[in-house]
Amino acid sequence: MSPGxxxxxxxxxxxxxxxxxxxxxxxxxxxxxTMFMSLELMLNAVxxxxxxxxxxxxxxxGQLFVFFVIVVAAAEAAVGLAIIISVFRNRGTLNPDDLExxxx
Amino acid sequence: MDLFLxxxxxxxxxxxxxxxxxxxxxxxxxxxxxxxxxxLAVLYLLLGAEFIAAIQVIVYAGAIMVLFLFVIMLLNAxxxxxxxxxxxxxxxxxxxxxxxxxxxxxxxxxxFRSAAPVQFGKFIGSTAQIGRxxxxxxxxxxxxxxxxxxxxxxxxxxxxxxxxx
Numbered sequence: 001m002s003p004g005x006x007x008x009x010x011x012x013x014x015x016x017x018x019x020x021x022x023x024x025x026x027x028x029x030x031x032x033x034t035m036f037m038s039l040e041l042m043l044n045a046v047x048x049x050x051x052x053x054x055x056x057x058x059x060x061x062g063q064l065f066v067f068f069v070i071v072v073a074a075a076e077a078a079v080g081l082a083i084i085i086s087v088f089r090n091r092g093t094l095n096p097d098d099l100e101x102x103x104x
Numbered sequence: 105m106d107l108f109l110x111x112x113x114x115x116x117x118x119x120x121x122x123x124x125x126x127x128x129x130x131x132x133x134x135x136x137x138x139x140x141x142x143x144l145a146v147l148y149l150l151l152g153a154e155f156i157a158a159i160q161v162i163v164y165a166g167a168i169m170v171l172f173l174f175v176i177m178l179l180n181a182x183x184x185x186x187x188x189x190x191x192x193x194x195x196x197x198x199x200x201x202x203x204x205x206x207x208x209x210x211x212x213x214x215x216f217r218s219a220a221p222v223q224f225g226k227f228i229g230s231t232a233q234i235g236r237x238x239x240x241x242x243x244x245x246x247x248x249x250x251x252x253x254x255x256x257x258x259x260x261x262x263x264x265x266x267x268x269x
Contacts, residue, residue: 005221006110011147012216013209014114018121018140020205025125031184033176034124034133040168041121041137044144047156055151055227056219060237063229066156067238070163071249075256077168081175082263088179089266095185 011052018045032087032094036080043073106224109150113143130181134172141165150224155231 022045025038047066054062088094120139127133141164148157238246 005223006106006150007217007221008219009213009216010110010114011151011222013213014117014147016208016212017118017205020201020208021118021121021125024201028125029184030186031130031181033130033172033179033181034184037124037130037133037137037172040164041124041140044141044164047160048144048147051148051151051153051156052222054153054229055222058227060229060233063153063156063234064237064242066153067159067234068245068249070159071253074163074168075252077171078256078260079263081171082260084175085179085264094179094181 008052008056012049015045015048015052018042018048030095030097032084032096032099033081035096036077036084040073040077043069106150106222109146113146117143117147128183128186130176130184131173134169134176137172138165138169141169151222152224152226152228155229155234 019042022038022040022042025041026035029035029038047069050062050066050069052062054060054066084094087099091099093099117140120136120143123136124133124140127136141160145157145160145165148154148160
């Protein structure tokens, strides 16, 4: 490691840890909005990997991918939150354990 | 200096992410997610992605999280209810999960150990470069993106509308 530099692997390790925490939040949380936020955390972790690899190869493509991921996340947040609102209006709950209409 | 900035904001991001999972009120989780996003924006800047850092703050922390906060307040989401606490899960699950995270980080770290270190200013993906690539090589995905956003807007309006009987 040259002076003044940060190893690239630290960025990737941070990304992996953030992704793991996102998965944990998605599995453990008992509130559908917080589960959704954990999903956003996972997307952010992957974005960090994309930017790190973009730096590694000196290519702009990784950053473009992050741009598209952010666009898709925005669309997903709009639709997902609308679904949450309509679910709450019909069921009166945000607990995913109570949403069992599609359970076999 | 790079190392100091990286460590500071990586620790903030990690702390906020842990806080997101641990907190039981959705507002606290949303605020810690904003903390994660802002500190990730600084890390993007360190990696030479200025445009991404800007839209991370503007779109993610600014627009998407405000949408989340609005929905949380609209639905008046309170403290989430705890399920029955199992001693086994508490005693075994958390350490095992910590070990899993450490293994994950270590594997990634070991795999890319030989990669050149990140030095600020060595590679700058300027906004002009991104714009050129976006409208030259990626023009079809970019246009499809606009349709996607349009569909998302329509879908959100249709789904969240009050039923008129």
